[in-house]
Amino acid sequence: MAEICCGLVNESEASPPCESSSRSARRRRLEIRRIKFVPGVTPLEAENGVKRPRFELCSAGSIPRLCDNAVDSCDGSEAEVAVESGHRKILLPAGLPKYGMASVCGRRRDMEDAVAVHPWFCRMDRENNNELHYFAVYDGHGCSHVAMKCKERLHELVKEELEKKEASADWKQAMEQSFSRMDKEAIAWNESVVRGSCRCELQTPECDAVGSTAVVAIVTPDKIIVANCGDSRAVLCRNGKAIPLSNDHKPDRPDELNRIQEAGGRVIYWEGPRVLGVLSMSRAIGDNYLKPYVICEPEVTITDRTPEDDCLILGSDGLWDVVSNDTACGVARMCLNGKRRRPSSPEKDVGVDNSDKVCSDASMLLTKLALARRSSDNVSVVVVDLKKAT
Template structure:
């Protein structure tokens, strides 16, 4: 177990989706410390539970999590984590605006991938504009999961990662944005940048990730265009683990899924992953979101039991 003194701040989010005979399914969520009494609705016949365990190190930048209700009429659920570097302003800005902007996008329900991509990049420009008269140059990663209809959309900028368990198999839904990734290095160099070794591979010898929000001085090379993958939600989809590099540096994908699957409650799964990362010597901030899907078949049109 991790001593309580090791965790400077803990934020827990838990939710439940119940069944309904119609396509409307309601989620009751509790989001302590950031939001309270959030009511969510999602149109899919299954139970859904999620939990977050987080350690905050304000000296290095603040990991932040967020959850937002669906669009008013059509349903949808969004959850994500942002990890700041060089300060917490960028992460705070994303927490405040990213999902809000996404839900307002006119094509959120009809062309979700386009909406996510445009919203990420527009929100990045909004942040840079808001900070243009300051001397700050902080940035942030973002890793989000958006549920629309029966599709799960995972978008990533930076070195956080999303991994699902499908029929017990660990399947990554994102690829870390590292400067030494061959396609990322080529993109950076084509834009006039340079990737060099400075303890690890860094853009311009400064930033150890190839995509991020903010980072004005490196913006020409360090873009906020997300890579997006979508996954159809079926009965084989068991859970989602979305976490910062503080977890993945020491816990492989397969280990993370195996550990999370041993716990029925997502909160317990998130706690186990966080404590495992500490035990294995993670020296970085850890943000961990666990989402568990419970599938139950519901008859939308139950037979009429009245006697003739």
């Protein structure tokens, strides 16, 4: 947290006119006061004369819609969260993967990102306790309601598709079907939206120009399944090296460009490549007015986990536009390793993890790095510690 010096005194506190020429008088007129500066606070956000910080703590697995910025973390045994009435503790079952997430509005006027974390959202093999953990980042455009619908529903659709398979899951088919169902639900909901029922700025009652990217990671004891639709991204940090688990769907990507042109669409360069000169991504959930050029079919990757895996990073393009994969992995790994090795007291051995918010610190550090590099978009980051996940 940085500190700046500012502040003025009123006329009654100023020095008499006879001292106007002295250096001490000028100092008294312009009194310098030290105050703490919280990133993201603007004068317009002052309530009752008190500035409200834009970073707020939220309970595990939850980011309120009205919260411009949110931070969440879990250490796998016990997490402490801040609420308006004070501090309380919630107990979480043992074995929960350690994760942290940060979501900030940044320099955008509205917050259109959404983050979803659902530990143990599905069990594939009840005999072997093959638990599945769900992590996702949704980056909305046009308005936030499609991203919020994905946050509320997509994990449930994925669970339904997976439960149809009794023994083993066909991950590609399950994820593609889930995204297709989510797309249909989002479009149907858009068509039923009444003008003024949300903060969508479109002038048409059918919010056809609203959509969202989706990058979903399902962590199992031995695999990481990533389904990506849009330009959000998943990156695995393995033995200090960045391994991309998704490929951004940009309109100028050769295969995407060919697909769009074969469907009769065009890619127009307007402050970058855009589908019909409008959308800067070639795949998304929603955006009915751009179909069939913009599709909702995700690309699915399945990666075997190894003991060398450090962490998994999910992020919206607000992060990846200004931070490279290698830099993000280096920052997260440095943060995680530093906290693991730092003893909280002389009696404790070096190498013991003494931080309850290791991943939260890593996600927040990446968010602050993106803002420091002048990211112009919302920034959402999820960091999952694969050393502890089961």
